[in-house]
């Protein structure tokens with residue numbers, strides 16, 4: 001598909017995203033079946049999941065807590081009373097013939113997620129609503145060449161659906177939005193955010209209109225993107241396709257399309273006219289839920305610091321760069337470790353450098369997370385203080401002290417003292433060493449004194465050797481130059 005810059009520039013893309021996040025609960029939304037990815041197919045399927053006559057669903061209260069936490073993170077209003085509804089449709093992977101969802105009373109309404117726009121400025125994407133529902137089973141088309149296989153383990157797994165307003169304008173903003181949502185659910189520990197395994201799924205609604213137009217164009221909805229990059233690719237593809245269709249005067253109609261990651265294209269799945277009428281009605285087997293202000297306050301108190309607040313703190317209060325702010329807040333564990341270091345040091349930049357340098361490379365080399373990192377945040381702060389006090393050099397810290405701390409589980413000071421690594425900044429001691437070096441090398445002493453500056457390297461080498469690397473190189477060279485004047 002070819003589209004000239006000029007024509008593309010006539011149009012304004014409009015994008016709204018629906019994100020489904022599987023909740024990290026131990027059991028399913030309305031039964032005691034385990035919520036477990038990768039279990040033997042159809043092993044976590046009780047009569048309740050199957051919706052057999054006589055069974056009754058029971059609400060998993062963790063799902064409610066998690067949905068409220070997400071709402072609080074987005075600044076949404078939490079509905080004090082909510083009802084469940086049945087969404088009816090037939091599909092082989094939906095054993096009950098309906099999903100229990102929330103229709104007219106979603107648990108959260110309003111709020112926003114702040115992302116960076118194309119110019120790097122903050123932009124609020126409004127959240128329409130967040131509601132609770134349950135997942136369907138999984139139809140597997142690619143194991144048996146002739147049949148579709150069905151695994152019902154996923155049926156009844158709790159989901160929240162986060163619906164955005166059509167506030168997104170570019171595929172990059174959409175990319176940033178999904179990245180931010182994934183970061184949030186991971187910080188809150190309510191979803192693992194794994195798009196490859198489908199625990200976070202994104203449907204993209206896309207339309208185009210002439211720039212300056214008042215009314216949005218007809219939207220298409222694209223499904224089945226298994227990575228954030230593919231969400232962006234699918235949107236780019238649809239923008240181009242919709243503009244070309246509009247330019248050619250082709251009629252557009254609301255439809256659902258499927259993204260093919262290999263080809264980078266979409267194909268029609270179903271049109272909205274042919275879509276099911278879900279015949280929503282109130283779920284008769286579940287009581288309405290009431291959420292008290294006290295419960296909301298308790299959940300709020302449990303919440304970790306959120307990435308946006310941490311980013312603002314690092315860049316505005318601590319004076320770190322946006323680049324550092326992003327690195328630090330990308331993963332909660334890293335951000336919290338940094339928070340621990342800076343409880344004990346004011347040298348924030350050094351803390352970032354250690355965390356993103358030597359510590360990250362230890363984690364990468366050993367394929368472990370920061371929770372398994374052997375040095376405490378307090379001891380890292382101690383290491384920074386030792387350098388700042390001129391007791392050890394940066395090089396020595398990185399090459400000797402840090403590796404020793406990894407195995408010794410002791411403070412930087414103790415480790416350095418035990419190994420005799422504390423630098424002599426004491427000029428007297430260095431002078432003694434310089435004197436003995438000159439005594440032992442009288443010929444070099446004479447030549448150096450006569451002006452042969454290139455012997456400095458040789459003399460410094462001797463001084464460092466005698467001091468076992470502890471002499472501070474700067475003061476040693478200064479003292480050598482002073483020594484020969486007398």
Ligand code: ADP
Nearest residue numbers: 014015016017164165166205206207216217219
């Ligand atoms: P449905 O169930 O039909 O998908 P939803 O209300 O769940 O409807 O989701 C609608 C989504 O489509 C929202 O994310 C909304 O922002 C988005 N949307 C609505 N109109 C447009 C439009 N003209 N262009 C792009 N996105 C749109």
Ligand code: MG
Nearest residue numbers: 018203205221
């Ligand atoms: Mg939709």
